[in-house]
Amino acid sequence: MGRMDKRSLRNNGSNQTIPPLRLLIIGQKRTGRSSTANTILGKDVFDTWGGAMSTVAHGESEGQNLMIVDCCGWGTDENMVPKPEKLELFHALSLCDPGPHVLLLVVPLLNFGPSERSAIQKRMEILTEGVWRHTMVLFTLGDRLRGCSIQEHIQASGKDLQWLMEKCRYRYHVLNNKEAQDRRQVCALLEQAEDLLIENGGWHFSLHMYCRLEEEWSRREREMKERNQERQSSQGLVVVSNHSRQGG
Ligand SMILES: Nc1nc2c(ncn2[C@@H]2O[C@H](COP(=O)(O)OP(=O)(O)O)[C@@H](O)[C@H]2O)c(=O)[nH]1
Ligand SMILES: [Mg+2]
Missing domain, CATH: 1.10.287 (Helix Hairpins)
Structure with a gap:
């Protein structure tokens, strides 16, 4: 199915303006969340230095009407989620009102061990088990793969990344934010996000x-x-x- 067909499916076949695809970008601090949002939109909208607040931007990219919320970065506490972080997460959700179609969980292509796993797990638990249905992993630092394929990287990493892959049903995409002009990576990502939305019957989280x-x-x-x-x-x-x- 082509992207136009998928979109008209989302719009019940009508040709009226299609509501924007709402993406919520989550993940730990300094993992490339804002850079990812900028790469997707094809322009520097989000502040890549710090930015403690969740921010929202609207735009069009690759023929797709988008609304992107860059959620305030998560901390690394593995045992409990500090209350301000929880509140910020709810705030980011409310910015996506009535809810994000797809959550992009940003994970840098670096070591992923037990502490990364539990930090993510604790924060996703706040959003309930149902959130995984709407989530895909977005690997940043795609330039670090060099000759290696992402499949090889996943296979070579330990059970913690395997856990994450299973939670997201092996839905993932790699971005190299240093090559934001490479639009093929963005097209492929948007296509996958749209597939996920169709899988969920058009329902947002x-x-x-x-x-x-x-x-x-x-x-x-x-x-x-x-x-x-x-x-x-x-x-x-x-x-x-x-x-x-x-x-x-
Ligand atoms: N090499 C490389 N650097 C990246 C990539 N994505 C982000 N960065 C860098 O990582 C740093 C943190 O990025 P930022 O988007 O601000 O992270 P955030 O805190 O999660 O929003 C910045 O210096 C970015 O230039 C990538 O795909 N490749
Ligand atoms: Mg940021």
């Missing part, structure tokens, strides 16, 4: 919705457990009464 779903699931699970317990205990009672009859 909404924390509110997933929280309600999770509540609903745990409620059903609780009810099922209670019903099982009731059944077991009533069977238990039968056994006990049989016993007492036999015994007495």
